[in-house]
Amino acid sequence: MPAVLAIDIGGTKIDAGIVDADGRILARRRIETGGAADGEDLFDRLVGLIEAVAAGGGRRGLVACGVGTGGPMTRSGATVSPLNIPAWRRFPLLERLSEAVPAPVHIDNDAKALALGEAWKGAAQGERNFMAMVVSTGIGGGIVLDGRLLEGAEGNAGHIGHVVVRPGGSELPGHVPGVLEASELPGHVPGVLEAEASGPAIARRTGRPAAEAGPDEIDRAGTLVGRAVGSVANLLDLRLALVAGSVALGFGKPFFAAAQREVDRVARLDHSLGARVRPAGLGADGPLIGAAAVGWRGSGRHVGVR
Numbered sequence: 001m002p003a004v005l006a007i008d009i010g011g012t013k014i015d016a017g018i019v020d021a022d023g024r025i026l027a028r029r030r031i032e033t034g035g036a037a038d039g040e041d042l043f044d045r046l047v048g049l050i051e052a053v054a055a056g057g058g059r060r061g062l063v064a065c066g067v068g069t070g071g072p073m074t075r076s077g078a079t080v081s082p083l084n085i086p087a088w089r090r091f092p093l094l095e096r097l098s099e100a101v102p103a104p105v106h107i108d109n110d111a112k113a114l115a116l117g118e119a120w121k122g123a124a125q126g127e128r129n130f131m132a133m134v135v136s137t138g139i140g141g142g143i144v145l146d147g148r149l150l151e152g153a154e155g156n157a158g159h160i161g162h163v164v165v166r167p168g169g170s171e172l173p174g175h176v177p178g179v180l181e182a183s184e185l186p187g188h189v190p191g192v193l194e195a196e197a198s199g200p201a202i203a204r205r206t207g208r209p210a211a212e213a214g215p216d217e218i219d220r221a222g223t224l225v226g227r228a229v230g231s232v233a234n235l236l237d238l239r240l241a242l243v244a245g246s247v248a249l250g251f252g253k254p255f256f257a258a259a260q261r262e263v264d265r266v267a268r269l270d271h272s273l274g275a276r277v278r279p280a281g282l283g284a285d286g287p288l289i290g291a292a293a294v295g296w297r298g299s300g301r302h303v304g305v306r
Helices: 039-057 093-100 110-121 193-197 199-206 215-236 246-251 253-266 283-298
Strands: 003-009 013-020 025-032 062-069 105-109 130-135 139-145 240-244 276-279
Touching (some): 003 110, 062 110, 130 215, 215 240, 215 276, 240 283
Antiparallel strands (some): 130 139
C-alpha cells in the first residue's frame, strides 16, 4: 500500500508517522525536541525516530517523506532556522534528510503544512480562500487564496506570528528553554503576536505553564489572535481562519469566543465582514496530517489546493 513518511518538527516535540493516501495514520512515534546537545545530536535523534516509526509501519510502499517545520527557512527547506529550536540555525535539513530517508523528501513550514492538511482532510475541504494557524510553542500561519497555497520568495508566506498586535509590547520570551533571546532576532519588534500569545510568552508573563492559564489570560490570548486574524481578513479578502496548536485547542471555547469577538470588531470591510475563526478540523492530528499532505503534494497527488 502506498504511504508517506510524515514528520512534524515543533519546538516542544517531533512527531513522525506513516500516513496512507486516505490520510490514515498507520504508525506513529514522537520524541521531545528539548535536551539535544547541539544540532547534530537533535538530527541523530530525529533519524532514530524515523527508523522506529518505519519499523512499526513498514518501509515498503513509501513514495515520499513530507516534513512540516517551524521557520523561517530557505526555499524547499534547503536550510531551516526554527525560531524555537536554537540548535538549528541554517541547518541543511533537506540534504541531511535526503541522505537518511529512502524516498524523495519535501519540506514546508508547519503552518503551511497545516493549511494543506485542512484542505485535504479537514475543515477547509472545498474552501478556496482561508488561513490556517498554529498557536503553540510558536505561532505561524499558512494562507490559501484562489485555491493556491501562498509561498513567498523563500517559502515563508504567512508568518502571522510576527504581525504586531500590541505596539511596544512584550519581547519574544528569552528565558524559557528552547526559545531565542530577542537580541538574537535581527529586526525583531516588540509586541508581535508570538511574543504575546504563544505558550512560552504566556508562561513568562504568568509564571506558570500556559496549560494553567486563568480566564483572563485565555481571553487576552484569544483577543490578540483575533486581532491578527481580523487584520489578515481585511488585507487578503478571506473569511475563514482555522486555528490549531496546543495553546488554542487547549484553551478551547473561551479562547475561540474571544478571538471571534475581536475579529468581529476588526474585520468591518464589506469583503471581510462575517469572517470566522474556528478550531482546525483535524485537531491534534492536524500537524502530522499536514506534513503527510506536503509529501503527497510533492509526489504529485492533489490534496485540495495547488
